[in-house]
Amino acid sequence: MEKLPDLTLVIDHMADCPVSQPQELEKLIALKRFPNVFVKIFAHLVAFAPAISVLDSQELVKRLYDAYGPRRLMWGTDWPIIEPVAKYEAGAHVVRDDMKFLNAEDKSWMLSKTIERVWPFGV
Numbered sequence: 524m525e526k527l528p529d530l531t532l533v534i535d536h537m538a539d540c541p542v543s544q545p546q547e548l549e550k551l552i553a554l555k556r557f558p559n560v561f562v563k564i565f566a567h568l569v570a571f572a573p574a575i576s577v578l579d580s581q582e583l584v585k586r587l588y589d590a591y592g593p594r595r596l597m598w599g600t601d602w603p604i605i606e607p608v609a610k611y612e613a614g615a616h617v618v619r620d621d622m623k624f625l626n627a628e629d630k631s632w633m634l635s636k637t638i639e640r641v642w643p644f645g646v
Contacts, residue, residue: 524554524557524559524560528557528559529559530559531559531561531641532557532559532560532561533561533562533563533597533641534551534554534560534561534562534563535563535565535599536563536565536599537551537562537563537564537565537583537584537587538550538551538562540583542580542583545582545583545586548583548586548587551587552586552587552590555590555591555595560591560595561591561595561596561597561637561641562587562591562595562596562597563596563597563598563599564584564587564596564597564598564599564618564633565599581617581621581622584596584622585622585624588624588625588629593625593628593629593630593632593633593637594632594636594637594640595637596632596633596637597633597634597637597638597641598615598618598633598634600615615634618630618633618634619634
Protein backbone atom coordinates (compact mmCIF):
# COMPACT_ATOMS: atom_id res chain seq x y z
CA MET A 524 0.00 0.00 0.00
CA GLU A 525 2.93 2.31 0.63
CA LYS A 526 4.25 1.70 -2.89
CA LEU A 527 0.81 1.88 -4.55
CA PRO A 528 -1.23 4.35 -2.48
CA ASP A 529 -3.95 4.65 -5.15
CA LEU A 530 -4.58 0.91 -5.15
CA THR A 531 -7.86 -0.23 -3.62
CA LEU A 532 -7.38 -3.35 -1.54
CA VAL A 533 -10.24 -5.50 -0.25
CA ILE A 534 -9.23 -8.06 2.35
CA ASP A 535 -11.55 -11.05 2.34
CA HIS A 536 -12.77 -13.04 5.33
CA MET A 537 -11.27 -10.65 7.89
CA ALA A 538 -7.89 -12.07 6.80
CA ASP A 539 -9.05 -15.43 8.19
CA CYS A 540 -8.33 -14.26 11.71
CA PRO A 541 -9.17 -17.16 14.02
CA VAL A 542 -11.72 -16.36 16.69
CA SER A 543 -9.60 -18.40 19.08
CA GLN A 544 -6.66 -16.02 18.49
CA PRO A 545 -8.19 -12.53 18.64
CA GLN A 546 -4.77 -10.90 19.04
CA GLU A 547 -4.11 -11.80 15.39
CA LEU A 548 -6.69 -9.21 14.36
CA GLU A 549 -4.18 -6.49 15.31
CA LYS A 550 -2.28 -7.22 12.09
CA LEU A 551 -5.39 -6.38 10.09
CA ILE A 552 -6.25 -3.38 12.24
CA ALA A 553 -2.75 -2.00 11.60
CA LEU A 554 -3.70 -1.58 7.93
CA LYS A 555 -6.42 0.94 8.77
CA ARG A 556 -3.87 3.70 8.25
CA PHE A 557 -4.25 3.15 4.51
CA PRO A 558 -7.51 4.81 3.41
CA ASN A 559 -7.97 2.48 0.43
CA VAL A 560 -8.01 -0.70 2.50
CA PHE A 561 -11.44 -2.28 2.94
CA VAL A 562 -12.35 -5.42 4.87
CA LYS A 563 -15.02 -8.03 4.22
CA ILE A 564 -16.54 -9.48 7.34
CA PHE A 565 -17.58 -13.04 6.82
CA ALA A 566 -20.94 -14.73 6.93
CA HIS A 567 -19.55 -17.95 8.31
CA LEU A 568 -19.61 -16.35 11.76
CA VAL A 569 -22.98 -18.03 11.98
CA ALA A 570 -21.80 -21.28 10.40
CA PHE A 571 -19.37 -22.01 13.19
CA ALA A 572 -21.70 -20.96 16.01
CA PRO A 573 -21.86 -24.46 17.53
CA ALA A 574 -18.06 -24.62 17.75
CA ILE A 575 -17.36 -21.02 18.76
CA SER A 576 -19.15 -18.27 20.56
CA VAL A 577 -21.06 -16.06 18.15
CA LEU A 578 -20.49 -13.22 20.59
CA ASP A 579 -16.73 -13.81 20.44
CA SER A 580 -16.78 -13.69 16.66
CA GLN A 581 -18.92 -10.57 16.73
CA GLU A 582 -16.36 -9.00 19.04
CA LEU A 583 -13.82 -9.32 16.22
CA VAL A 584 -16.22 -7.52 13.89
CA LYS A 585 -16.79 -4.86 16.56
CA ARG A 586 -13.05 -4.29 16.78
CA LEU A 587 -12.86 -3.86 13.01
CA TYR A 588 -15.88 -1.57 13.11
CA ASP A 589 -14.17 0.58 15.75
CA ALA A 590 -10.98 0.69 13.68
CA TYR A 591 -12.28 1.05 10.13
CA GLY A 592 -15.84 2.30 10.50
CA PRO A 593 -18.78 0.97 8.49
CA ARG A 594 -17.76 2.79 5.31
CA ARG A 595 -14.70 0.56 4.96
CA LEU A 596 -16.35 -2.72 5.94
CA MET A 597 -18.56 -4.94 3.82
CA TRP A 598 -20.41 -8.15 4.41
CA GLY A 599 -19.22 -11.16 2.47
CA THR A 600 -21.81 -13.86 1.90
CA ASP A 601 -19.35 -16.76 1.69
CA TRP A 602 -21.84 -18.32 -0.70
CA PRO A 603 -21.78 -21.14 -1.78
CA ILE A 604 -19.23 -22.37 0.76
CA ILE A 605 -21.57 -21.61 3.67
CA GLU A 606 -24.48 -23.63 2.21
CA PRO A 607 -23.67 -27.01 3.82
CA VAL A 608 -23.67 -25.43 7.28
CA ALA A 609 -26.03 -22.46 7.12
CA LYS A 610 -28.30 -20.83 4.59
CA TYR A 611 -27.68 -17.42 3.02
CA GLU A 612 -30.44 -15.90 5.11
CA ALA A 613 -28.76 -17.00 8.35
CA GLY A 614 -25.58 -15.20 7.37
CA ALA A 615 -27.47 -12.05 6.45
CA HIS A 616 -29.36 -12.27 9.73
CA VAL A 617 -26.11 -11.97 11.68
CA VAL A 618 -25.39 -8.53 10.22
CA ARG A 619 -28.97 -7.29 9.96
CA ASP A 620 -30.21 -8.40 13.37
CA ASP A 621 -27.57 -9.84 15.70
CA MET A 622 -24.89 -7.15 15.70
CA LYS A 623 -26.54 -4.76 18.12
CA PHE A 624 -23.70 -2.24 17.90
CA LEU A 625 -24.69 -1.43 14.30
CA ASN A 626 -27.30 1.21 13.58
CA ALA A 627 -29.40 1.36 10.40
CA GLU A 628 -26.92 3.59 8.57
CA ASP A 629 -24.00 1.29 9.49
CA LYS A 630 -25.89 -1.70 8.13
CA SER A 631 -26.68 0.17 4.94
CA TRP A 632 -22.98 0.81 4.38
CA MET A 633 -21.84 -2.68 5.30
CA LEU A 634 -24.54 -4.47 3.31
CA SER A 635 -24.40 -2.40 0.13
CA LYS A 636 -22.99 1.14 0.05
CA THR A 637 -19.36 0.17 0.74
CA ILE A 638 -19.55 -2.46 -2.00
CA GLU A 639 -21.00 0.09 -4.43
CA ARG A 640 -18.27 2.54 -3.44
CA VAL A 641 -15.47 0.04 -4.09
CA TRP A 642 -17.00 -1.50 -7.20
CA PRO A 643 -19.22 1.09 -8.90
CA PHE A 644 -20.93 -1.03 -11.51
CA GLY A 645 -22.18 2.00 -13.39
CA VAL A 646 -25.38 2.11 -11.38
